[in-house]
Amino acid sequence: MGLTGLEIYKQLPKKNCGECGTPTCLAFAMALAAGKGALDSCPYVSDAAREALDSAAAPPIRAIKFGNGSVLGDETVLFRHDKTFYHPTTILVHVSDVWSDADISAKVEEVNGLEFDRVGLHYSMDGIAIVNESGDAARFAQVVQKVAAATEKSLVILSDKVEALQSAVPPVAARKPLIGSATEENYETVVALAKEQALPVILKANGLDALNDLVEKAQALGYKEFVLDPGSRKPVETLANLTHLRRLAIKKKFRPFGYPVVAFTTKNEPLDEIAEASIYVTKYASALVLKASKKGQVLPLLTLRQNIYTDPQKPIQVEPTLHAVGDVNENSPVYVTTNFSLTYYSVEGEVEASKIPSYILPVETDGTSVLTAYAAGKYEPEKIAEALLNCGVVDKVKHRNVIIPGYVAVISGKLQEKSGWKVIVGPRESSGIVSFARSLSL
Amino acid sequence: MPVTLVKERFPSKVGEVTLGATAEQGGTRDSVVVVGGDNLLPFLHFEGKVVHRPVIAMEVTDIVPPWNEAIKAQFGDVLDNPAAWAKKCVDEFGADLIYVKLIGADPEGFNRSPEDCARVVKDVLAAVGVPLIVVGCETPEKDNEVMAAVAEATAGENLLIGLAEQDNYKSIAAAAMVHKHNVIARSPLDINICKQLNILINEMGLPLNKIVIDPMIGGLGFGIEYAYSIMERARLGALANDKMLSMPMICTVGYESNRAKEANESVEAFPDWGELADRGVLWETLTATALLQVGASILVMRNPAAVKLVQHNIADLVEVAEA
Ligand code: SF4
Numbered sequence A: 001m002g003l004t005g006l007e008i009y010k011q012l013p014k015k016n017c018g019e020c021g022t023p024t025c026l027a028f029a030m031a032l033a034a035g036k037g038a039l040d041s042c043p044y045v046s047d048a049a050r051e052a053l054d055s056a057a058a059p060p061i062r063a064i065k066f067g068n069g070s071v072l073g074d075e076t077v078l079f080r081h082d083k084t085f086y087h088p089t090t091i092l093v094h095v096s097d098v099w100s101d102a103d104i105s106a107k108v109e110e111v112n113g114l115e116f117d118r119v120g121l122h123y124s125m126d127g128i129a130i131v132n133e134s135g136d137a138a139r140f141a142q143v144v145q146k147v148a149a150a151t152e153k154s155l156v157i158l159s160d161k162v163e164a165l166q167s168a169v170p171p172v173a174a175r176k177p178l179i180g181s182a183t184e185e186n187y188e189t190v191v192a193l194a195k196e197q198a199l200p201v202i203l204k205a206n207g208l209d210a211l212n213d214l215v216e217k218a219q220a221l222g223y224k225e226f227v228l229d230p231g232s233r234k235p236v237e238t239l240a241n242l243t244h245l246r247r248l249a250i251k252k253k254f255r256p257f258g259y260p261v262v263a264f265t266t267k268n269e270p271l272d273e274i275a276e277a278s279i280y281v282t283k284y285a286s287a288l289v290l291k292a293s294k295k296g297q298v299l300p301l302l303t304l305r306q307n308i309y310t311d312p313q314k315p316i317q318v319e320p321t322l323h324a325v326g327d328v329n330e331n332s333p334v335y336v337t338t339n340f341s342l343t344y345y346s347v348e349g350e351v352e353a354s355k356i357p358s359y360i361l362p363v364e365t366d367g368t369s370v371l372t373a374y375a376a377g378k379y380e381p382e383k384i385a386e387a388l389l390n391c392g393v394v395d396k397v398k399h400r401n402v403i404i405p406g407y408v409a410v411i412s413g414k415l416q417e418k419s420g421w422k423v424i425v426g427p428r429e430s431s432g433i434v435s436f437a438r439s440l441s442l
Numbered sequence B: 001m002p003v004t005l006v007k008e009r010f011p012s013k014v015g016e017v018t019l020g021a022t023a024e025q026g027g028t029r030d031s032v033v034v035v036g037g038d039n040l041l042p043f044l045h046f047e048g049k050v051v052h053r054p055v056i057a058m059e060v061t062d063i064v065p066p067w068n069e070a071i072k073a074q075f076g077d078v079l080d081n082p083a084a085w086a087k088k089c090v091d092e093f094g095a096d097l098i099y100v101k102l103i104g105a106d107p108e109g110f111n112r113s114p115e116d117c118a119r120v121v122k123d124v125l126a127a128v129g130v131p132l133i134v135v136g137c138e139t140p141e142k143d144n145e146v147m148a149a150v151a152e153a154t155a156g157e158n159l160l161i162g163l164a165e166q167d168n169y170k171s172i173a174a175a176a177m178v179h180k181h182n183v184i185a186r187s188p189l190d191i192n193i194c195k196q197l198n199i200l201i202n203e204m205g206l207p208l209n210k211i212v213i214d215p216m217i218g219g220l221g222f223g224i225e226y227a228y229s230i231m232e233r234a235r236l237g238a239l240a241n242d243k244m245l246s247m248p249m250i251c252t253v254g255y256e257s258n259r260a261k262e263a264n265e266s267v268e269a270f271p272d273w274g275e276l277a278d279r280g281v282l283w284e285t286l287t288a289t290a291l292l293q294v295g296a297s298i299l300v301m302r303n304p305a306a307v308k309l310v311q312h313n314i315a316d317l318v319e320v321a322e323a
Helices: A005-011 A025-033 A047-057 A101-112 A137-150 A162-168 A170-175 A187-197 A208-219 A235-251 A270-282 A295-308 A341-353 A370-375 A381-390 A406-419 A430-439 B069-075 B082-091 B114-127 B140-153 B170-179 B191-203 B224-239 B253-257 B276-292 B304-318
Strands: A063-066 A070-073 A090-096 A115-118 A121-124 A127-131 A154-158 A178-182 A201-204 A226-229 A262-264 A287-290 A323-325 A334-338 A358-363 A401-404 A422-425 B017-019 B033-035 B055-061 B097-101 B132-135 B160-164 B182-186 B211-214 B249-251 B296-301
Touching: A005 A025, A005 A047, A070 A090, A090 A101, A090 A154, A090 A295, A101 A127, A101 A137, A115 A295, A121 A295, A127 A137, A137 A154, A137 A162, A137 A170, A154 A170, A162 A170, A162 A187, A178 A187, A178 A226, A187 A201, A187 A208, A201 A208, A208 A226, A208 A235, A226 A262, A235 A270, A235 B304, A270 A287, A270 A295, A270 B276, A270 B304, A295 B224, A295 B276, A323 A341, A334 A341, A334 A370, A334 A381, A341 A358, A341 A430, A358 A381, A370 A406, A381 A406, A401 A406, A406 A422, B055 B082, B055 B304, B069 B276, B069 B304, B082 B097, B082 B114, B097 B114, B114 B132, B114 B140, B132 B140, B140 B160, B140 B170, B160 B170, B160 B211, B170 B182, B182 B191, B191 B211, B191 B224, B224 B249, B224 B276, B249 B276, B253 B276, B253 B296, B276 B296, B276 B304, B296 B304
Parallel strands: A090 A127, A090 A287, A127 A154, A154 A178, A178 A201, A201 A226, A262 A287, A334 A358, A334 A401, A401 A422, B055 B097, B055 B296, B097 B132, B132 B160, B160 B182, B182 B211, B211 B249, B249 B296
Antiparallel strands: A063 A070, A115 A121, A323 A358, B017 B033
């Protein structure tokens, strides 16, 4: 979100005195626009100009950091195809202080265990939101400490009661929790607590107009570490609010809404709740608090989050080196594919399902699929031959047969000639691999 | 202070396509289904009108499908009887449409004749009152014969038939034109091919309001993000008045999501992935709900448990917010 040199120049004193180390104000402005030097080098900048430049140069949505590496906000687009979404929705599981200690321990243990590996990626749950439903400040403080001691993950500490926050937050401030919620009624005390403990705080109001008022008032207290909650608890309203907040922040640079937003699910049935959560993961929630925490329920949601937050310009790739699937031996079949993660893992999944231990060689295609790579000249027989001969498989198998994707059957002759290997044309789609593999007699 | 919200005023809207025909309209359906028509980004009621809510077409195959047990068990004993199966989808699971996939036509499989295929479609038509979507076995030459026979045998029913693709669209578009049906135009996640195909079909004489786009989605975890962005761009294109992108979109959610290992493998095989019961249902559900957010109009689904969840999700989203 940089400013142009000219925009910066307009705000400078235009004395051309050279004290900043560059001969003219314009040269200084150009240097700043290029990210070199600091505004402070000019002793004559007015406070108004400094303020204007700072806020214009700030990102449209502030980055808020909390807990164990959680980053909220700092997004720059409305649609992922315009660039990318940067900071995947931080997802936290709701834990209530009205539950028994045993139930709380079990839930925290379950959340700690929400770690998943699929298609070469690792997903995990980000943290726990401890909610003061008991109304009892002492109980809340006790539960917060108990949860903090039982997990390394990020924490959100939520209460409507100022006293509850005042007793629960300071003992765990070192964990840098996100706290909330500051409302119209209590914001002065709650924001003061957040400021004193240097923690980000949720500002909650009912509707966007009220939220705007609250942000303005809270900012006037000299603090800016905010996360917004527009108060809606119906999916269609939450979707509208999340969209309004993101649009105003990005299209209008509307400062009061230039903060990340937290959403809360409302469905009680876990599968319905995950479906509801999928709305907020795709449409603009920076943080999300939900109740469901079973592995089979959470994996689909974390997968969706990973998918949506993948950079459209940077396809996920696998190492273009020889991969062994199963207990391979010198007779194992050898498949070649591309290093686009989806292509590779589709092939790997099917090869695994064929129950025939095999080698797979993903050829470097800058992460493109077979057809795209071939069309772009990145899947030429020369290149595949070179990869095949250099990947080490030559010493691992005693046969010289290589299976290529059906879509590039036309390169068979050339590949055979370049590599000296016999080329077998495999199925076009990976879904054909199981039956193909069974019919193979090498 | 009141905030001035950003409300987009789009110059155009998604085109409307009507599926099915009642007796007065020359068919036999109890009612028709209209899709499209919206002049807003999905479910943003503050800037337009959700004219027709997204609909769910449940998949019925002409031979017992190779699906996992968790799904098949929910249908009981009807999977070898397309008519009874379709009826169950409508009566018990609330399907808006039935999507008949004639995999029995596959020359490498049962190799059923076009006439047999047409008979299956007629049976399903007789069993349910909702409109039908019919596709072949994804073997282009055979499908051309099969769909020609189906289109003729069901003339006047205003089916949605597929698939027209860039290198094989003439025969099916002609069949749709002659016998008054709609066509699914399928293009492989490519907005230019999508437009080009719509132009080609339209040039043959099939009106634009008889075409539905199939963007060839990827399922959750396997490329859904590509479909998500292509569909979002297409929706924006439709609203910006790009007529060749303005057709409603159909997504083969059940097929794509259930190809994934995650929708089929047991917790014993993958202990870290959790119970298959929930995981499988949600794999299909989230493939659908994510694509609803970028403008899917027709979701083709198979798992009744997932259908139920998506019905809830749609109901929540089309509910008009109280002012
Ligand atoms: S010190 Fe300030 S006033 Fe002087 S030339 Fe540099 S920018 Fe201009």
